[in-house]
Amino acid sequence: MKQAPITAEQMRHYDSYTINTIGVPSLVLMERAALAVRDEILNAFPLNLGHVVVVAGSGNNGGDGLDVARLLHIAGVQVTILNVGNPDHASDEHKVQDKICQYYQIPQTTDLAVLKQATLIVDAMFGIGIDRPVKGNYADAIKAINDCDAVVVAVDMPSGINTDSGEVMGVAVKATTTVTFAFNKVGLTKGAGQKYAGRIIIADDMGTYATDK
Ligand SMILES: NC(=O)C1=CN([C@@H]2O[C@H](COP(=O)(O)OP(=O)(O)OC[C@H]3O[C@@H](n4cnc5c(N)ncnc54)[C@H](O)[C@@H]3O)[C@@H](O)[C@H]2O)[C@@H](O)CC1
Numbered sequence: 001m002k003q004a005p006i007t008a009e010q011m012r013h014y015d016s017y018t019i020n021t022i023g024v025p026s027l028v029l030m031e032r033a034a035l036a037v038r039d040e041i042l043n044a045f046p047l048n049l050g051h052v053v054v055v056a057g058s059g060n061n062g063g064d065g066l067d068v069a070r071l072l073h074i075a076g077v078q079v080t081i082l083n084v085g086n087p088d089h090a091s092d093e094h095k096v097q098d099k100i101c102q103y104y105q106i107p108q109t110t111d112l113a114v115l116k117q118a119t120l121i122v123d124a125m126f127g128i129g130i131d132r133p134v135k136g137n138y139a140d141a142i143k144a145i146n147d148c149d150a151v152v153v154a155v156d157m158p159s160g161i162n163t164d165s166g167e168v169m170g171v172a173v174k175a176t177t178t179v180t181f182a183f184n185k186v187g188l189t190k191g192a193g194q195k196y197a198g199r200i201i202i203a204d205d206m207g208t209y210a211t212d213k
Pocket residue numbers: 015019026027029030031033057058059060061062064091125126127128129130131132133134135138155156157181
């Protein structure tokens with residue numbers, strides 16, 4: 001039976017059950033998520049991959065982004081990471097991914113001007129963790145992304161879209177494609193979210209997560 005779209009709270013429950021009860025490590029889920037985004041980018045946009053800019057927040061959505069940056073870098077793609085999050089609030093998984101990116105010497109910046117050089121942008125600022133209106137430098141980054149001509153691939157959710165309602169929380173990324181994980185999300189199926197998501201890919205939907213718990 002096809003799984004209905006789910007809310008942020010339901011996804012957090014599935015993440016937690018899969019990690020803590022089944023025992024699939026959080027970083028394994030992150031790697032599977034990032035591999036799916038990498039595959040979508042390499043398969044769908046092979047001719048557009050001049051310079052990929054990964055816009056990373058400091059939570060696990062940003063951690064996914066850093067993981068994608070590393071996978072693309074290893075695949076020979078020119079990648080720059082644009083850090084927009086507060087490093088003091090970095091999640092544990094984000095810190096691990098950041099350390100790996102530093103090993104590979106992937107260029108990192110906090111200057112939004114790098115977006116002007118992008119042919120493809122990976123939006124990894126906020127996923128299901130967004131819980132308040134987007135302001136300040138996060139809003140500036142989203143506006144700058146939307147001002148670019150580049151293809152935009154959103155990780156899990158277009159940043160700024162409410163996972164449960166599809167509402168724009170102040171300002172939101174307009175994606176070409178959204179790669180969401182395990183289950184579709186309610187906010188990608190209605191309201192502005194449906195429009196901002198672009199094409200939706202549901203990755204890793206074949207059983208890493210238990211749906212009957
Ligand atoms: N192990 C896991 O939990 C997995 C998580 N995954 C990724 O992790 C994401 C969820 O990660 P997080 O829970 O860390 O949350 P996010 O990375 O979506 O957001 C990070 C943090 O930003 C803060 N925030 C929320 N709204 C804000 C706003 N408007 N302005 C500034 N800060 C704001 C919140 O404190 C939030 O925790 C998923 O969407 C998915 O991409 C995947 O890697 C799969 C595994």
